[in-house]
Amino acid sequence: MELSGWGRYPRHSSNVVSPGSPRELAMLQRHIPTYVARGNGRSYGDAGIGAGVTLDMRRFDRMKGFDETSGLLTVEAGVLLADLIDRFLPRGFFPAVVPGTRFVTIGGMIAADVHGKNHHWVGGFGDHVEALKLMFPSGQTVRCSRDDNSDLFKATIGGMGLTGTIVEATIRLIKVETGWMRQNTVRAENILSAVQLLTANEGASYAVAWVDCLSRGNALGRSLVYLGEHVSLDALQERNPGAPIYPNTRGRGIAVPLDAPGFLLNRHSIRAFNALRYARARTKDELVTWQSYFFPLDGLDQWNRLYGRRGFLQYQFVLPHQTASRVLPEIMGEIATTRDPSFLAVLKTLGKGGGQLSFPMPGVTLALDFPVSDSIFSLLDRLDRLVVEGGGRLYLAKDARQRPETFEAGYPNLSVFRQQRRAIGAEGRLASMLSKRIAV
Known part of the structure; x- marks a missing residue:
């Protein structure tokens, strides 16, 4: 089907599949030559369009656990920010960082390391992710955090889905008294x-x-x-x-x-x-x-x-x-x-x-x-x-x-990121129209 980002430019054809469980996701990834995960399609350009297949993650929409004392919430990657706010704001909790729309998935927010109106104060969304589960092209799932697989964790925060498919994440909410x-x-x-x-x-x-x-x-x-x-x-x-x-x-x-x-x-x-x-x-x-x-x-x-x-x-x-x-x-x-x-x-x-x-x-x-x-x-x-x-x-x-030379001039950690992709077998397997265009 034809896909685009929120800007409706560019448009590309991609085969879209919608896995509903980690087992199904692993099976698909092992047999698909080239793919990338997509959330709710609210990135503006072509980051959420697979160069071969696009994995629609919106069926991964369960909220799995919440600790009211610490504010830690574990959710699947396809949970919408809007649903999270609807569920937890009446309980006095709000995300520490939000972008300009609430119709984005948690996995997409991590992949883009979205920033809000408070980045100068609390950092980006990735700074409030405690841990995540990442699935490699092989179907293997690993836990990543600042202590476990920390280099891969840093590559995934803002990595535009090119280090693996984010399956689940534990994030920290903040306490608020009103809406x-x-x-x-x-x-x-x-x-x-x-x-x-x-x-x-x-x-x-x-x-x-x-x-x-x-x-x-x-x-x-x-x-x-x-x-x-x-x-x-x-x-x-x-x-x-x-x-x-x-x-x-x-x-x-x-x-x-x-x-x-x-x-x-x-x-x-x-x-x-x-x-x-x-x-x-x-x-x-x-x-x-x-x-x-x-x-x-x-x-x-x-x-x-x-x-x-x-x-x-x-x-x-x-x-x-x-x-x-x-x-x-x-x-x-x-x-x-x-x-x-x-x-x-x-x-x-x-x-x-x-x-x-x-x-x-x-x-x-x-x-x-x-x-x-x-x-x-x-x-x-x-x-x-x-x-x-x-x-x-x-x-x-x-x-x-943007062209590859503009991208390379602005991101000094690109070589380290590429090494991470090679190490997990993502090079040549995880590819979006964005990554092809800027030669990640």
């Missing part, structure tokens, strides 16, 4: 002011900025910075008496029923929207639900249809602090003049990555969405050069088109 967030909104006059605000507020548990990619001059990259904290029960009762402690926000929201016409998101409509959003924003301190703060896009089901049938490219890079102040304005200047500007742009600060191919490094990351067009690829090639010259790299879970 509410205290959100403080601060305006930044340009991109460098936004970076300064994020850096100055690294004491905040969560911090993220929305960026206007069409503003120019002194307002280049003007932003809204959102600082967040989990709300205590006392604070909730004081500021919003009568509110439910854990608001029920299940469901996928209003659905986009069809592919939007290509002219819907253009320079004029995006410029008008950005200007209105920035003008209406005021510095304020308010209480919002967990879904509104962490997963605003989930309120619009199938929002990827807004980019039309050709799909879109998500482009996310990170730059070290030493070069960010120089390179970011150059990148924003390139974007501000393009014919197909980014509708969504998110800025964050990051700490050190936890795995051999983990995306984060101490620095600043910017994520951008571009509609697929004939001209967008030359723009992204120019951005690649700026990122590499600045000592940065691109996020593999968002990538759909």
Whole structure:
């Protein structure tokens, strides 16, 4: 069948099988020449598409054990983050790290070592994985942790499913008193002011900025910075008496029923929207639900249809602090003049990555969405050069088109990762369209 990532570009044909047990999974892997595991298909590019066969892991969806004292939860790899939150938030627990959507699997979160709005404070999702079970192409299953098979553990965290199939994981949840967030909104006059605000507020548990990619001059990259904290029960009762402690926000929201016409998101409509959003924003301190703060896009089901049938490219890079102040304005200047500007742009600060191919490094990351067009690829090639010259790299879970030389320049532990793959018999067996394209 034809598969794509969430960006709907590129599309590839792959044979899809859906194993339902470890025994069935082992049997399949022993007899399939080339394959990769896939979760809920929410990586943006081609990471979840097998070069031969794609193993759909969503039937591995059982929650197997929870220790309320330690917050340790053992689940199968296909469990959805949304189901985990629905089950444990009413009990006062929340994942330590979440990405921008809750419709991802736990196995996918580990494979991408996803980062959230709190990476500067607590690291990535992999930093909160206590152990995992990994199945090799031979069908053998091994336990990996920081003490057992530690090198393989580090290769699997952020390894994009290329070291084996994650079957099960034990992760640590954090204790929360309510399902509410205290959100403080601060305006930044340009991109460098936004970076300064994020850096100055690294004491905040969560911090993220929305960026206007069409503003120019002194307002280049003007932003809204959102600082967040989990709300205590006392604070909730004081500021919003009568509110439910854990608001029920299940469901996928209003659905986009069809592919939007290509002219819907253009320079004029995006410029008008950005200007209105920035003008209406005021510095304020308010209480919002967990879904509104962490997963605003989930309120619009199938929002990827807004980019039309050709799909879109998500482009996310990170730059070290030493070069960010120089390179970011150059990148924003390139974007501000393009014919197909980014509708969504998110800025964050990051700490050190936890795995051999983990995306984060101490620095600043910017994520951008571009509609697929004939001209967008030359723009992204120019951005690649700026990122590499600045000592940065691109996020593999968002990538759909970078070249091998860009990848190799950004990931200094690649040779160690390749050695790990050879040692377990994954080279030539575990392959995605991403790994073929960037020559892992």
